[in-house]
Amino acid sequence: QVQLQESGPGLVKPSETLSLTCTVYNFSINSGHYWGWIRQPPGEGLEWIGSIYQSGTTYYNPSLKRRVTISVDTSKNQFSLKLSSVTAADTAFYFCARNFMFRGVVSWFDPWGQGTLVTVS
Amino acid sequence: EIVMTQSPATLSVSPGERATLSCRASQSISNNLAWYQQKPGQAPRLLIYGASTRATGIPARFSGSGSGTEFTLTISSLQSEDFAVYYCQQYSNWPPMYSFGQGTKLEIK
Numbered sequence: 693q694v695q696l697q698e699s700g701p702g703l704v705k706p707s708e709t710l711s712l713t714c715t716v717y718n719f720s721i722n723s724g725h726y727w728g729w730i731r732q733p734p735g736e737g738l739e740w741i742g743s744i745y746q747s748g749t750t751y752y753n754p755s756l757k758r759r760v761t762i763s764v765d766t767s768k769n770q771f772s773l774k775l776s777s778v779t780a781a782d783t784a785f786y787f788c789a790r791n792f793m794f795r796g797v798v799s800w801f802d803p804w805g806q807g808t809l810v811t812v813s
Numbered sequence: 814e815i816v817m818t819q820s821p822a823t824l825s826v827s828p829g830e831r832a833t834l835s836c837r838a839s840q841s842i843s844n845n846l847a848w849y850q851q852k853p854g855q856a857p858r859l860l861i862y863g864a865s866t867r868a869t870g871i872p873a874r875f876s877g878s879g880s881g882t883e884f885t886l887t888i889s890s891l892q893s894e895d896f897a898v899y900y901c902q903q904y905s906n907w908p909p910m911y912s913f914g915q916g917t918k919l920e921i922k
Binding site for chain 1: 814845847849855856857858859862863868900902904908909910911912913914915916
């Protein structure tokens with residue numbers, strides 16, 4: 693079945709750039725769905741960061757847009773997240789997920805990767 | 814921005830009983846709502862989409878209802894594995910600007 697796996701450093705220094713990659717297994721990233729990043733500070737709720745289509749079209753959360761870049765590498769079946777100028781407030785579990793396209797509507801997230809904790813310190 | 818509000822924050826229910834979780838949108842989202850279950854140390858799992866359609870492999874004891882601004886997730890006859898945190902998510906905006914509720918923790922009474 694479709695599986696997603698996040699990878700990247702677990703510790704980032706303040707003011708630097710957080711970089712994560714999501715590898716998609718058993719499913720082509722060129723399949724007509726979007727692909728998204730969501731984060732969750734420890735013990736808190738979920739926040740959508742942004743989503744990308746196979747063509748490279750992106751949509752970002754306005755609250756993070758100034759600092760976020762999401763890109764896609766279809767040859768590797770991967771998509772990536774960069775978040776610049778990080779602070780302690782960016783410490784969170786970062787999840788990647790398929791952002792399902794249903795009847796032309798970019799909609800829910802399924803499945804999700806297991807998540808990776810990134811600490812800014 | 815559409816704000817999603819879940820209630821209650823914590824719900825204590827005994828195994829075998831019914832649990833009813835609520836999610837309210839700050840403006841109408843039609844039926845563009847999903848529900849997720851998250852257990853400690855795990856990623857969220859999709860339960861319901863389209864406000865009332867169960868995702869693949871989700872047991873029939875999970876059901877969703879509602880449209881517009883008021884939504885409900887009902888879990889009939891709670892099993893031990895159902896105690897978790899539940900989130901709602903709207904996907905009504907275009908361009909996409911997804912928002913989640915703050916979650917309801919379902920705990921054993």
